[in-house]
Amino acid sequence: MTASLDSPIGSEPDSQLEAVLARATFDSAGLLPAIVQQFDTHEVLMLGYMNREALRRTLTEGRVTFWSRSRQEFWRKGDTSGHAQFVRAASLDCDSDTLLLQVEQIGAACHTGEHSCFDVDPLTPTIGFNHE
Amino acid sequence: MTASLDSPIGSEPDSQLEAVLARATFDSAGLLPAIVQQFDTHEVLMLGYMNREALRRTLTEGRVTFWSRSRQEFWRKGDTSGHAQFVRAASLDCDSDTLLLQVEQIGAACHTGEHSCFDVDPLTPTIGFNHE
Secondary structure, eight states, X not given: OXXXXXXXXXXXXXXXXXXXXXXXXXXXXXXXXXXXXETTTOOEEEEEEEOHHHHHHHHHHSBOEEEETTTTEEEETTTTTSOOEEEEEEEEOTXXXXXXXXXXXXXXXXXXXXXXXXXXXXXXXXXXXXXX | XXXXXXXXXXXXXXXXXXXXXXXXXXXXXXXXXXEEEETTTOOEEEEEEEOHHHHHHHHXXXXXXXXXXXXXXXXXXXXXXXXXXXXXXXXXXTTSOOEEEEEEEOSOSSTTSOSSTTSSEEOOOOOOOOOO
């Protein structure tokens, strides 16, 4: 494949994608946690997990694909529910073992029908303040 | 201990805290991933891990405490660096296996000196759009 100006990953897409996949650090089960955040409101929608192939698909298809730990299969978000996640930006953290995705969420992110998976169970922790 | 009006966790603090700790679902290593988000800007700062005791301390002390997987010890954020995280809100997700924390971050969240651990390595994924 030759490089082109509209390549998704820099000027040498295959090699740069491979470099990202090589740099990503998967856990002992071969998974990387992915935080999914609505790109405009910055609401955190959910945490999912990706294996190497799910990460590759997510970075190249414009749609978020997870690895379902419970079903042990690829899970392209929205294929069943219609509640797709369109990729707007992605970054690895400082030690490359967590992914942060900015997405356009269609409909509800949570299988409960809530917009965010974190709308379900707010806690009431002790609040801390910086007194310095 | 008797209940009081200024209890951090509802009117029966001990029992409600215990209920939260019982509901939280820890993985096979006894850990719960915790997404840390700046309370006002909604920037995602980092992902850390908590065991049951780190979660208990975080929900009761007003400061975020992780379990360091690399050092195998409690890690109250900021005790060494000064870059503390003060708890402003917390929620469990729909299946109680991820925590989302809203914090006031003092200084840099990342050990690299970056404000967020995700400032380090932005990727260039294929961007997706909803064409329906």
